[in-house]
Amino acid sequence: MPSPPPLPLALFLLCPALTFLARQSAAEQKLSPPAPRRPSSSPPPPASSLSARGSRSLRPVLSYFPLFLSCLENLASPDNPAGRIPLCVAENKLVTKGLLSPRMEKALPSACANHQAFTYSDMAGLPELREAAAAFFTAHFKGAVSSSDVLVGSGGSGLLSTAFTLLLSEGDGIIIPAPYYAAFDNDTSVLAGCVPVPLLSENPAAGPTEQELDACLSRSAAPIRMLLLTNPNNPLGVCYTVEQLEMMIRWARSRGLHVLVDEVYALSGFGEGGVAFSSALEVLGGAAGLGEDVHVLYSLSKDFGASGLRTGFLVTGNEQVGTYRARSTRSVKLVDSVPW
Numbered sequence: 369m370p371s372p373p374p375l376p377l378a379l380f381l382l383c384p385a386l387t388f389l390a391r392q393s394a395a396e397q398k399l400s401p402p403a404p405r406r407p408s409s410s411p412p413p414p415a416s417s418l419s420a421r422g423s424r425s426l427r428p429v430l431s432y433f434p435l436f437l438s439c440l441e442n443l444a445s446p447d448n449p450a451g452r453i454p455l456c457v458a459e460n461k462l463v464t465k466g467l468l469s470p471r472m473e474k475a476l477p478s479a480c481a482n483h484q485a486f487t488y489s490d491m492a493g494l495p496e497l498r499e500a501a502a503a504f505f506t507a508h509f510k511g512a513v514s515s516s517d518v519l520v521g522s523g524g525s526g527l528l529s530t531a532f533t534l535l536l537s538e539g540d541g542i543i544i545p546a547p548y549y550a551a552f553d554n555d556t557s558v559l560a561g562c563v564p565v566p567l568l569s570e571n572p573a574a575g576p577t578e579q580e581l582d583a584c585l586s587r588s589a590a591p592i593r594m595l596l597l598t599n600p601n602n603p604l605g606v607c608y609t610v611e612q613l614e615m616m617i618r619w620a621r622s623r624g625l626h627v628l629v630d631e632v633y634a635l636s637g638f639g640e641g642g643v644a645f646s647s648a649l650e651v652l653g654g655a656a657g658l659g660e661d662v663h664v665l666y667s668l669s670k671d672f673g674a675s676g677l678r679t680g681f682l683v684t685g686n687e688q689v690g691t692y693r694a695r696s697t698r699s700v701k702l703v704d705s706v707p708w
């Protein structure tokens with residue numbers, strides 16, 4: 369475990385309060401479900417009242433998901449030693465319990481005094497939060513980022529789904545070096561309707577060669593429009609070298625593909641030995657080098673051990689993605705419980 373990142377993002381600490389409010393109102397809604405609003409003369413709903421996209425999202429993309437949910441109902445703890453430990457989840461309890469919670473408890477009362485957090489404001493994210501995030505990326509990812517490059521969303525997963533939906537079309541293929549984080553199958557396909565295309569390479573820890581990338585591109589039945597990288601890698605726990613990253617980005621750009629680099633484990637390296645983490649932001653000389661086609665994903669879930677806050681960031685130079693977020697009331701400032 370490296371030393372934990374400093375916590376310049378004081379506004380994150382608003383999240384627990386907002387999460388609490390959101391949960392409370394959801395619980396109230398559960399107790400008294402709203403009456404159906406369909407006028408009595410309207411036709412009965414079709415056999416499936418969901419759209420094709422909605423029906424697709426009910427199909428179990430992740431085979432282990434029901435088991436995971438059953439684990440959550442009976443979690444192991446010192447009081448419940450016979451409970452279950454879901455090994456499919458990456459959560460950093462050391463950070464949360466040891467380092468973060470005292471700071472959160474201290475900062476929460478003053479954070480709640482910021483009334484802007486409770487009102488409509490910038491839909492791309494609360495300005496102070498975006499500024500704090502930009503300063504965090506500039507310091508820890510070693511590439512200059514300004515607040516206008518940062519979009520805030522409801523966790524990494526929600527932002528992935530948004531990015532695929534905005535940048536790609538239904539049926540487009542996304543090359544993902546394997547093995548990869550299992551929920552990418554869900555994030556790529558359920559809302560966006562894209563097709564994950566696993567890339568099997570000779571040496572997955574080092575990353576695919578140019579020849580392997582080319583072979584995957586030409587073999588794919590779906591038209592490839594994106595390369596999705598995870599650095600540091602989940603599940604392999606290794607980082608790409610700068611040269612490898614540069615080669616993969618150059619390769620994708622020369623073929624007109626987007627690159628999305630998922631860096632949610634950026635600061636959770638093992639320390640000594642192995643390749644150290646280098647962000648795509650560092651490799652490309654900051655957000656200015658991302659252009660319209662390279663995008664970096666980050667989230668509070670891993671390094672900050674705060675997966676329950678559902679807060680993520682997309683660093684992108686793509687103006688249209690930024691414009692969408694700035695105009696969409698679906699975007700979130702701090703917390704949101706819907707998938708985007």
Ligand SMILES: Cc1ncc(COP(=O)(O)O)c(C=O)c1O
Pocket residue numbers: 458522523524525526549598602630632667668669675679680
């Ligand atoms: C590689 C990777 N990306 C994204 C996520 C999703 O993170 P979030 O909690 O921000 O949705 C995970 C969660 O395990 C992950 O491992």
